[in-house]
Amino acid sequence: MSRRDALPPLACLRAFEAAARHASFTQAGSELNLTQSAVSRQVKRLETDLGRPLFERSHDGLRLTPAGEQYYRVVCRVLRELADESARLRRHGNDHQLTLASSPTIASLWLARQLPDFQHAHPQIEIRILTVEDPYRLDLAEFDLGLYYYLENAVDPPGVLAEPIFDSEDVIAVCSPAYLSRHADVRDADDLLDHHTLLVVEDHFNDWLTWQAWYQGLGLEWRPPAHCLRVNSYQLLMHATLAGQGVTLGWSRLLEADLRQGNLVRALPHALPSRGRLSLLTPQHRHLTPAARTFRRWLLNEEA
Template identity: 75%
Template sequence: MRDALPPLTSLSAFEAAARYCSFTQAGSELNLSQSAVSRQIKRLEADLGRLLFERHYEGLRLTPAGEQYFRVVQGLLRELRDETARLRRRGDDRQLTLASSPTIASIWLARQLPDFQRAYPDIEIRILTVEDPRRLDLAEFDLGIYYRVPNEVDPPGLLADAIFEHEMVSAVCSPIYLERHGKVIDAKQLLTSHNLMVVEDHYHDWLTWETWYRELDLDWQAPLHTLRANSFQLLMNATLAGQGVTLGWMRLLSAELDQGNLVQALPYTLPSKGSLSLLTPEHRHLTDPMRAFRHWVLSTS
């Protein structure tokens, strides 16, 4: 039947490919291969009898028909996601979905939730971990907890309330590391004789080791020994296991510091540009669990 709708999988692949102008990036978002996305687009173009993309050596470009179809498909998929999320929430109005980075979820949020659940035992918690808040689908969660840098890391469609108004950043390591490698004598020796944990992630580039040194008026040079990863959670776990020194947000890591699992490697602290924040989707009707958690986390932290 010519009036039948195309498969949802083809429409989703088209919407993502048009948004990124890339089959590869669309596949990454949808957990599909580049070739699978390409097949879905070809199938959709054959069904419509129109080309949706122009293939150039520089990349993809939407045709005029593709631009118009993209606007329609994107709007419909957004409405479908929002309504699906609303129906799911109505079906279980005691569930609260919290989005957070893996590091914040494991190091801070997991330690705070028992207190919340004792205060609100009827609310069922679901945690969604996404490293970069800019990749969040607003329909998939109720509230988010992320470090936010105003005007730098500002996810669209979200309102932010600071959980920590003031936060300091210091060089931290585990006592195990100091036992194995000796005390960090000064900032210069840290760069020449110790192992620095380095996050290779554009979202965390707003505070690097170099920035930390220069903001504190300490002499900077490229460190001689590093462990690099694109996951702050992985590096934090390695730090706790005694593999090196990392930049640590002191209030976020307060439990680890209080319990002696982490210690300051140097006495310097730098005020953080970012603050741990509660993110609320704009124009979202606040459910009772959302109101309860907002009140609890903003008044107790």
């Protein structure tokens, strides 16, 4: 290959892709564990190699040039295909390995309780669980299937197909028996706001699951509660609920086992159909491994 036809260094392509995606050398550096100046130098080296600018630089940040936009699409496709094929080759020879991505909450409260039945039916499959809170941060090359709550008509996580696991699901108010033993029973929705502690998650990914939206969706009168405990993690919020620290909102199917076992009880009889559905996320543009196909059929009740 002549020098003129030589491919740019992979490090430069990765720096360019991250900088274009974030519109920032600084954020790209944070993702790649590089300094801002190191990312800038790699992009500059790529621009010199190509003989044209890829970014317009200003005090407001970065913006791709027309040539940069075209090059970005090509680089994204090439890097994705390279990552997928590398992952496939690493897994080659072990078609019985399955990596499941999920949020920590779903993994601990629901998935871990489903897996014994699957492993009993398919003991030859080795399972690895990868916990990532936000599905938008998933690396498609690192997992076979994902389990996340998915909102229809919202922005889809890139590169995945979402299939609902349950036909329907409700959002309900729950607490632990220990909480009720230390407090009076919740008489009604007004009493909950006036005399009990509401557990609230401050998390942009779950900001559609709010007490105010729940009350208003049920046609109940909403006002700021007298007592709140706020956390920034839904997993931590559920641990606080089980420990008897207050009343929280949860999905009926996700919490089914804890409700059946008496670890949680419904604080109110009200139920609001959930906007989000627990869904199976399947990476697109990639063939599923035999293990992934088996798990998908089992989870969606498609096994013969």
